Amino acid sequence: MEPVRHDAMRARNLELVLGEIGRGGPLTRAALAELTGLTKSTVSTLVGSLLDAGFLAETAAVRAGERGRPGVEVSLSGGRIAALGLEANVDYLAACVLDLTGTVRRSVRVERDNRGVPAETVLEAVRELASSELAEARELGLTVTGAVLAVSGPVRDGVVLSAPNLGWRNVPVELDLPVPVSVDNEASLGALGELWFGAGAADFLYVSGEIGIGAGLVVDSRLFRGTGGELGHVLVSPSGPPCRCGAVGCLETYAGQEAMLTAAGVSTVDALSAALSTGDDAPLSAVKAAGEALGLALASAVNLVDVDRVVLGGVFGPLFPWLAPAAEAVLRARLTGLRGSVPVLNPSALGDSAATLGAAGRTIHQVLADPGPFLVR
Amino acid sequence: MEPVRHDAMRARNLELVLGEIGRGGPLTRAALAELTGLTKSTVSTLVGSLLDAGFLAETAAVRAGERGRPGVEVSLSGGRIAALGLEANVDYLAACVLDLTGTVRRSVRVERDNRGVPAETVLEAVRELASSELAEARELGLTVTGAVLAVSGPVRDGVVLSAPNLGWRNVPVELDLPVPVSVDNEASLGALGELWFGAGAADFLYVSGEIGIGAGLVVDSRLFRGTGGELGHVLVSPSGPPCRCGAVGCLETYAGQEAMLTAAGVSTVDALSAALSTGDDAPLSAVKAAGEALGLALASAVNLVDVDRVVLGGVFGPLFPWLAPAAEAVLRARLTGLRGSVPVLNPSALGDSAATLGAAGRTIHQVLADPGPFLVR
DNA sequence: TTCATTTAGTTCACGATGTAGACTAAATAC
DNA sequence: GTATTTAGTCTACATCGTGAACTAAATGAA
Numbered sequence: 001m002e003p004v005r006h007d008a009m010r011a012r013n014l015e016l017v018l019g020e021i022g023r024g025g026p027l028t029r030a031a032l033a034e035l036t037g038l039t040k041s042t043v044s045t046l047v048g049s050l051l052d053a054g055f056l057a058e059t060a061a062v063r064a065g066e067r068g069r070p071g072v073e074v075s076l077s078g079g080r081i082a083a084l085g086l087e088a089n090v091d092y093l094a095a096c097v098l099d100l101t102g103t104v105r106r107s108v109r110v111e112r113d114n115r116g117v118p119a120e121t122v123l124e125a126v127r128e129l130a131s132s133e134l135a136e137a138r139e140l141g142l143t144v145t146g147a148v149l150a151v152s153g154p155v156r157d158g159v160v161l162s163a164p165n166l167g168w169r170n171v172p173v174e175l176d177l178p179v180p181v182s183v184d185n186e187a188s189l190g191a192l193g194e195l196w197f198g199a200g201a202a203d204f205l206y207v208s209g210e211i212g213i214g215a216g217l218v219v220d221s222r223l224f225r226g227t228g229g230e231l232g233h234v235l236v237s238p239s240g241p242p243c244r245c246g247a248v249g250c251l252e253t254y255a256g257q258e259a260m261l262t263a264a265g266v267s268t269v270d271a272l273s274a275a276l277s278t279g280d281d282a283p284l285s286a287v288k289a290a291g292e293a294l295g296l297a298l299a300s301a302v303n304l305v306d307v308d309r310v311v312l313g314g315v316f317g318p319l320f321p322w323l324a325p326a327a328e329a330v331l332r333a334r335l336t337g338l339r340g341s342v343p344v345l346n347p348s349a350l351g352d353s354a355a356t357l358g359a360a361g362r363t364i365h366q367v368l369a370d371p372g373p374f375l376v377r
Numbered sequence: 378m379e380p381v382r383h384d385a386m387r388a389r390n391l392e393l394v395l396g397e398i399g400r401g402g403p404l405t406r407a408a409l410a411e412l413t414g415l416t417k418s419t420v421s422t423l424v425g426s427l428l429d430a431g432f433l434a435e436t437a438a439v440r441a442g443e444r445g446r447p448g449v450e451v452s453l454s455g456g457r458i459a460a461l462g463l464e465a466n467v468d469y470l471a472a473c474v475l476d477l478t479g480t481v482r483r484s485v486r487v488e489r490d491n492r493g494v495p496a497e498t499v500l501e502a503v504r505e506l507a508s509s510e511l512a513e514a515r516e517l518g519l520t521v522t523g524a525v526l527a528v529s530g531p532v533r534d535g536v537v538l539s540a541p542n543l544g545w546r547n548v549p550v551e552l553d554l555p556v557p558v559s560v561d562n563e564a565s566l567g568a569l570g571e572l573w574f575g576a577g578a579a580d581f582l583y584v585s586g587e588i589g590i591g592a593g594l595v596v597d598s599r600l601f602r603g604t605g606g607e608l609g610h611v612l613v614s615p616s617g618p619p620c621r622c623g624a625v626g627c628l629e630t631y632a633g634q635e636a637m638l639t640a641a642g643v644s645t646v647d648a649l650s651a652a653l654s655t656g657d658d659a660p661l662s663a664v665k666a667a668g669e670a671l672g673l674a675l676a677s678a679v680n681l682v683d684v685d686r687v688v689l690g691g692v693f694g695p696l697f698p699w700l701a702p703a704a705e706a707v708l709r710a711r712l713t714g715l716r717g718s719v720p721v722l723n724p725s726a727l728g729d730s731a732a733t734l735g736a737a738g739r740t741i742h743q744v745l746a747d748p749g750p751f752l753v754r
Numbered sequence: 755t756t757c758a759t760t761t762a763g764t765t766c767a768c769g770a771t772g773t774a775g776a777c778t779a780a781a782t783a784c
Numbered sequence: 785g786t787a788t789t790t791a792g793t794c795t796a797c798a799t800c801g802t803g804a805a806c807t808a809a810a811t812g813a814a
Contacts, residue, residue, distance in 0.1 A: 001396065003414045004381075004389045005772060006799040012381045013801085019378065030762055037380045042801055044763060062810095068761025069809040215681070224601070228683030233715055235677045237615050246714025247676070299624070300612045300677050304592070306605030337623025338610055382801060383770045390772085407791055419772055421792065445790025446780040 010046075011372045013038060017046050018055065018368045021076055022102075026059045028071030047074055053375045054080035055100065076101045081367055081374065082142035084133055084179070085360030086149040087186065088126050089210075090114055090165045094353065095133045098360040099142060100367070102197065106136055107353070119160075119171040127175045134178065145374075146179050146363040150355035152186040152210045152314075154229070159183075164211040164244075184362075186355045187229050190348070191216025193358030194311050195223075196365070198349035204309035205301060205343075206354075207231060207294075209316035211257050217305060224305075232256060234297040254293030257315050260286055269315045276322050284322065291323040295330025302335065302343055313348035320347035387423075388749045390415060394423050395432065395745045398453055399479075403436050405448025424451055430752045431457035432477065453478045458744055458751065459519035461510055461556070462737030463526040464563065465503050466587075467491055467542045471730065472510045475737040476519060477744070479574065483513055484730070496537075496548040504552045511555065522751075523556050523740040527732035529563040529587045529691075531606070536560075541588040541621075561739075563732045564606050567725070568593025570735030571688050572600075573742070575726035581686035582678060582720075583731075584608060584671075586693035588634050594682060601682075609633060611674040631670030634692050637663055646692045653699050661699065668700040672707025679712065679720055690725035697724035 002008070013036070020035045021027055027035070033043045050056040057077035062070040078099030087094040091113055097106040110129060114122050130147055137144050151173075153163035160171045160183060173183040191206035195218050200206070206216040213232030217224040232252035233245050240249025253259055257269065263286035266272050275283040298310060312320055324345045331342045348354055367374065379385070390413070397412045398404055404412070410420045427433040434454035455476030464471040468490055474483040487506060491499050507524055514521050528550075530540035537548040537560060550560040568583035572595050577583070583593040590609030594601040609629035610622050617626025630636055634646065640663035643649050652660040675687060689697055701722045708719045725731055744751065 001389075001393050003393060003772090004386045006386075006801095009381045009383075009386050009771095010800065012378075016378050016380060028762075039802055040763065041765080041803080044765095045800085066761090067759070067811045069763075071762055219602075225596075228680050228716075230680040230683075230715065233676075233680045233711075235612060235673050235711075238613065238673055244714075245711075247711035296612050296615055297677075299610075300674075301681055303605050303607035303610045304678055304681060306607075334610075334612075334622075334624035337621075338607065339605075380801090383772095386771065386800095405791070416773055417792065418774080418794080421794095422771090443790090444782045444788070446792075448791055 007372065011370055013042065014046055014050065014371050014375075015369050017043065017050065018076075018371060021056065021074065022368060026073035026075035028073050030071050049375050050074075050371065053371065055371055055374070078103050078105070079141065080143060081364075082137055082140075082144050083360045083363030083367070084130060084137070084144050084147035085189075085356040085358070085363075086126055086130055086147055087356045087359065088114065088122055088149065088151055088166065089186075089352075092352075093122075093126055093129050094356045095129050096353065096356045096360050097133055097137050097140075097142065097144065098357070098364055100364060102361065102364065104357070105140060105142065106133060107356075108133065109352075114166055116167065119166070119168050122166065123171075123173065123175065127177060130175065130177055130181075144179050145367055147175075147177060147181045148189065148359035148362055149173060149175070149181065149183045150186040150189045150359045151183055152208065152214065153212060155183050155185050184359070185214060185216070185229060186210075187214030188216040188223055189356075189358035189362065190313050190350075190354040191218050191311075191358065192223055192361055193350055193354035193356070194313070194348060195221065195358075196361045197357050198354060199311045199346045201309045203307045204311055205298075205305070205307045206311045206313060206348075207298075207316060208355075209255065209257065209312070209314035209319075213252055213256060213314075215301070217307070219305075219307075231297060231301060234300055236293045236296050251293055251297040255290035255297075260290050260315075260319075263289065269318065273318050276319070287319055287322045288326045290319075291326030292330050294323065295327035296334070298327060298343075299331055299334040302331070303338075306339075308341065308343050309346060310343050311346045311348055313351070313354050317348040317351050320345075384749065388747055390419065391423055391427065391748050391752075392746050394420065394427065395453075395748060398433065398451065399745060403450035403452035405450050407448050426752050427451075427748065430748065432748055432751070455480050455482070456518065457520060458741075459514055459517075459521050460737045460740030460744070461507060461514070461521050461524035462566075462733040462735070462740075463503055463507055463524055464733045464736065465491065465499055465526065465528055465543065466563075466729075469729075470499075470503055470506050471733045472506050473730065473733045473737050474510055474514045474517075474519065474521065475734070475741055477741060479738065479741065481734070482517060482519065483510060484733075485510065486729075491543055493544065496543070496545050499543065500548075500550065500552065504554065507552065507554055507558075521556050522744055524552075524554060524558045525566065525736035525739055526550060526552070526558065526560045527563040527566045527736045528560055529585065529591065530589060532560050532562050561736070562591060562593070562606060563587075564591030565593040565600055566733075566735035566739065567690050567727075567731040568595050568688075568735065569600055569739055570727055570731035570733070571690070571725060572598065572735075573738045574734050575731060576688045576723045578686045580684045581688055582675075582682070582684045583688045583690060583725075584675075584693060585732075586632065586634065586689070586691040586696075590629055590633060590691075592678070594684070596682075596684075608674055608678060611677055613670045613673050628670055628674040632667035632674075637667050637692075637696075640666065646695065650695050653696070664696055664699045665703045667696075668703030669707050671700065672704035673711070675704060675720075676708055676711040679708070680715070683716075684720055685718065686721050686723060688723045688725055690728070690731050694725040694728050697722075 078101040154161045187208040194200040215231035233250040237249040243250040264283035455478040531538045564585040571577040592608035610627040614626040620627040641660035
């Protein structure tokens with residue numbers, strides 16, 4: 001724990017003000033005082049600093065109300081600070097630039113087959129993409145304060161422990177860029193993306209289906225750290241098929257991308273979607289089986305962490321209409337007796353861009369949570 | 378979020394000082410300044426307030442070191458403030474009084490068969506026990522600042538949703554006592570008990586075996602709120618026996634108290650322990666099977682939350698020597714491929730008193746985290 | 755039109771709190 | 785005995801939120 005000095009006090013009150021504006025849109029100083037519990041004087045000085053720093057702008061619009069002097073609304077200003085989100089996946093690289101208001105200022109997706117490509121080569125391509133996006137952002141007058149790279153698989157201390165999609169194992173990520181760069185798990189970042197920009201709620205579980213199946217847990221509007229997130233290796237049946245992890249009957253062996261494609265007799269997710277739409281039999285029952293297995297694993301997960309919403313992303317997004325009913329039926333069967341209600345299943349609202357948006361959003365939220373370093377003094 | 382004023386700043390720094398002393402035993406003001414990062418002057422005034430309030434005492438012992446004026450060590454003083462922990466279980470009621478130092482000042486256990494007894498009757502007995510303990514504490518010169526009651530089963534907003542041991546459903550808990558009373562889940566409080574006084578680590582999962590099987594998760598030395606904690610209803614086999622929750626193949630149907638006793642052909646946990654010691658066959662294989670099922674459920678749990686220690690409490694405590702090897706073997710089989718290491722299994726260090734200690738400890742920790750209201754001004 | 759009323763925002767004296775460094779206290783070492 | 789070293793206190797000062805007085809800018813009623 002850190003000692004609290006005057007500057008920490010101020011930092012926290014700045015965060016409070018920015019938080020209210022970020023949540024509730026444009027607000028007058030008077031409304032901010034009301035919402036935060038701070039006095040009008042304090043709010044005035046805080047808003048003053050934030051205006052000077054370019055974090056806020058006075059939306060010229062004055063409120064026309066009943067009686068009394070109209071207030072001047074201030075809102076987040078996207079003109080100065082921005083963040084870079086990056087993603088490396090099997091068949092594409094993606095980047096996006098978000099400004100302080102959460103507006104997507106740039107969004108790029110480069111198709112690129114990364115199968116069997118050495119990690120360094122992929123990372124160099126990521127670096128180049130990032131570098132060009134930084135230049136573009138500079139062109140727009142934006143100062144990018146940080147970049148976060150999403151990779152599908154467990155990450156610890158800047159090292160990708162494994163990324164089954166990409167075939168990586170123990171790959172340290174150090175990109176030579178003029179801004180601080182960090183790496184994180186795609187499911188965690190996807191969860192944040194859905195929380196801030198998509199189908200998230202205050203508490204939910206985000207599930208990302210790829211070759212592996214990851215999960216990111218949001219509790220009380222914050223990402224739960226220390227989550228293993230290995231939903232793919234939750235038990236579905238003790239007598240199930242062997243998994244590449246060495247165990248048997250893991251969810252991944254039923255609902256992993258490869259298991260579904262094999263069972264459906266197709267070779268790509270697009271082909272699977274197409275086959276489902278035309279109503280072929282093998283694909284339908286393959287995805288239904290995957291949905292049932294997913295339901296079993298989710299029921300276990302929900303017994304442990306108690307969320308009332310589950311957002312399905314990754315390849316589960318496009319398959320949602322066929323996958324979700326089966327999963328939901330299993331959830332209902334296993335959970336109604338115990339908790340009355342069953343968590344709602346939602347498809348990802350952001351699709352492939354959930355992780356990239358979450359990655360950029362994380363930096364934005366860090367800046368909003370501690371604007372101190374960026375204030376002029 | 379709350380606005381931060383000067384008093385909040387001070388409150389947090391007081392917490393910081395108390396935290397260091399609570400963690401590291403007696404410390405001089407100079408050492409505190411070093412540890413907290415506050416200046417010597419600030420530490421002096423903070424320690425001064427805490428001495429005045431009776432939270433700290435100058436342990437007359439001065440440090441004899443090398444050169445220089447010896448420091449005066451201050452340590453937590455148990456003389457003034459205390460907390461009451463309560464537990465209602467099937468065949469006993471328990472209470473304990475803890476002082477600020479975490480010392481058990483009183484500990485009572487009343488054998489009492491609560492099977493089939495109406496909830497109000499049991500709660501009235503709890504109230505009487507609590508009331509007499511409050512009187513005893515007053516006798517010791519202690520001011521009890523709060524009481525917490527542990528009940529085995531899910532609790533929400535002061536209502537026990539279900540307590541399979543006691544046969545309760547939707548029982549609101551309102552004890553007429555001169556101190557604030559709250560109720561909480563036995564597994565959560567047991568986890569806190571083990572964290573503060575027993576076998577806990579910074580991150581671990583506490584598992585409480587009773588008729589139901591609950592779990593409390595500690596991450597970063599804090600109880601993870603929003604945990605469903607229903608480890609007993611995590612899936613072990615999709616083709617397993619039906620569970621009272623309406624699902625099939627739940628852990629409880631393999632490793633719940635009733636399942637184990639039935640399979641072992643005995644009627645009490647004590648009898649089971651005795652039979653295990655004498656090496657009877659049916660009990661040994663019954664507990665081994667329970668251990669294997671527990672291992673499967675724990676593997677799923679660890680995939681989701683990633684702890685490196687699991688503490689087994691409740692009836693699992695006395696059964697540990699026979700239960701744990703089977704569970705550990707399963708954990709190893711399912712987890713080594715993925716994470717290299719396997720979480721360590723430990724028996725509860727506190728046995729039946731984990732929950733009561735955790736209940737009292739929670740109030741103590743609340744006071745230590747915000748001593749403000751108790752300071753003389 | 756004019757003035758009372760109402761609401762927004764600013765200003766300023768004040769109090770609470772932490773800081774930095776000077777100062778006092780109490781030990782050891784030479 | 786005196787220098788050195790470390791602990792703890794004291795004091796001037798800066799930071800920051802508060803609260804009340806004050807200014808600003810609107811509406812509504814006379």
